[in-house]
Amino acid sequence: MTTNTDPLSDFHDDLIIVIITFLPFIDAYRLCMSKKKWYDRSLWLHCRSFELHEASFMMPDSRQYWLSIGRRTQVMYMKRIGRLKYFHFVDRAVCRLASEFLTKFSFRLYYSSNIYRQNIDKWIEIVLEKSVQELSLDFSDGDPVVPQPTLRNPQYVLPHCFYEQGMCIRVLNINSCGLGLCNFVNFIQLTSLALTRVRLSWAAMENIAHNCPFLETLSLVECYRIFKVEITLRTLGLRKLIVRHCQSLSLGIELWLPRLQYFEYAGKMVPFDMRGMDDLEVVVLDYRLDTRYSYNGDDIESLFNPFSDARILQVSTSALKIFPTECLLCGRQLFQFWQLEHLTLNTGLERFELAAIICLLISSPNITTLSISTGAIMHTPDFRPNYFPLSRGEIWTTNGSILDHLECVQFEGFTGKICEIDLVKFLLRNSRSIKELNIKQLIRATSSVTSEAFKEINQAVAASGGVVINWS
Structure with missing residues (x-):
């Protein structure tokens, strides 16, 4: 007499189907692979969360080996074969999905040929008929061996059925495709929208803002041919806005969003027109350094003043480089962050970033926590910063305590440089x-240098008698 040691063997198919409906697609597929009868009956097709990317079919370890020995042609061949296998698998699976509705449908397929178009149209139509709530369509090459500009490749364009049947979509992510009709009038439940590498016009932005009343999160990353981001619909409940490296934004950004709480911008210096941002809490700024431009105090004032009511501010090293030294030479206060509680500085701690660091600290008298993260410096040989005559001692000279509310400082990537110690x-x-x-030491830092730096800091004069210095 044999004893069945597998507790799953006696489970009825109906119970397995119920379990599968709560699993992501990969887990559901692996579960069915463990029992031949479940796989033969395709129980994994009852999954309600379908998420699969073409990279899963491309044997990344093997491709990395061929790439490391210079066999680029072999790598390209493996990518084509893997992409073809992925395409046929998804095509069969989507047409046979058994669940009446889907919580999530996400795929990544590099759109390199128009032969895929009809099949992809069919996929989108099927998942929309199943009232999908979260939809992610990614047509980018997530692991390019030979990167190619988007505009030189055929581009998938969203079909009309996408806009006609989008009533149930709540989360939508679109990457590297054309918007086509671009009429979001039926997307009444949409709360989150992310557009990446999409051609975006002013009319499309207006259409999204006016037809998505419950939109809370909007992300625009590397969108092109967009000259201005203008959202002035005060009734819109947008709480999070991300604009990163969009082209060309020559007319800047104009916002009137009373409920906005999070704003992130990365890119070149553009005009800002911000109104009614009373609820703004978190601001992330990553201005791109223009080596051909000579910055002045008015420029910096226009870049930071719109966010004077922020409570949390994160500034990158490129934005720190553009501060003119007149901030220190003339004692001119360009802006004031009275509400700021937490400041994060991502810096290379170059000499020409010191003016910005001091200026930000002096302009934020009420911060309670400060985070400093040092990383690799992006060298800009063409950059000619403004005249910087101050000596090392003069740079750090101030009159009395300026950070009376600062309680905690986190310093990551410490290497023992003079600027860091100062x-x-x-x-x-x-x-x-x-x-x-x-203070967290950088792994590759020289131990002898950091040990001397630790000794100097431990012996430094401190305004607070109860400060505890932790090294790691």
Whole structure:
């Protein structure tokens, strides 16, 4: 007499189907692969969350090996074969999906030929008929061996059925395809929209803003031929807006969003017109450095003043480079962040970033936490910064404590450079309420240099007698 040691063997198919409806597609497929009868009956097709990318069919380890020995042709061949297998698998699976509705449908297929168009149209129509709630359509090459500009390749264009049957979609992500009709009038439940590498016009932006009343999150990444981001519909409940590296935004960004809480911008310096941003809490700024441009105080004032009510601010190293030294030479206060509680600086701590760091610290008297992250410096040999005559001692000179509310400082990537030591000593000297200073050493930093730096910082004058310095 044999004993069945597999507790799943006696489970009825109906129970397995119920379990599968709660699993992501990959897990559902693996579960059915464990039992031949489940796989033969295609129980995995009852999954309600379908998420599959072409990279899963391309044997990444093998491709990496061929690429490492210079066999690029072999890698390209493997990618084509893997993409073809992926396409046929998805085509069969989508047409046989057994669930009456879907919670999520996500795929990535590099659109390199128009022969895929009719099949993809059919996929979209099927999942829309199943009232899909989260839809992600990605036609980019996530792992390009030979990157090609988007405009040189055939581009998939969303079909009319996409706009006619989008009533149930709540989360929508579109990458590297044409919007086509671009009429979001039926997307009444849409709460999150992400557009990446999409041609976006002013009319399309207006259509989205006016037809999606419940939109809370909008992300525009590397969109092109968009000259202005203008959202001035005060009744729109948008809470999070991300604009990163869009082309060309020559007319800037104009916003009137009373409920906006998070704003992130990365790209070149553009005009900002912000109104009614009373609820704004988090601002992330990553201005791209233009080496041909000579910056002045008015430029910096226009870039930071619109966010004076922010509570959390993150600034990148490129944005730090553009601060003119007149901020320190003339004592001119360009802006004031009275509401700011947390400041994050992603910096290379170059000499020409010091003016910005000091200016931001002086302009944020009420911050309670400060995070400093140092990383690889992007060298810009063509950059000619403004005249910087201050000596090392003059740079860090201030009159009295300026950070009375600062309690905690996190410093990541410490290497023991003179600028890093001076900055830490500056914070200790001008923060009467500081309780904790956490310094995390960069792994590749020289131990002898950092040990001397640790000794110097531990012996530094501190305005607060109760500060604890932690090294890691």
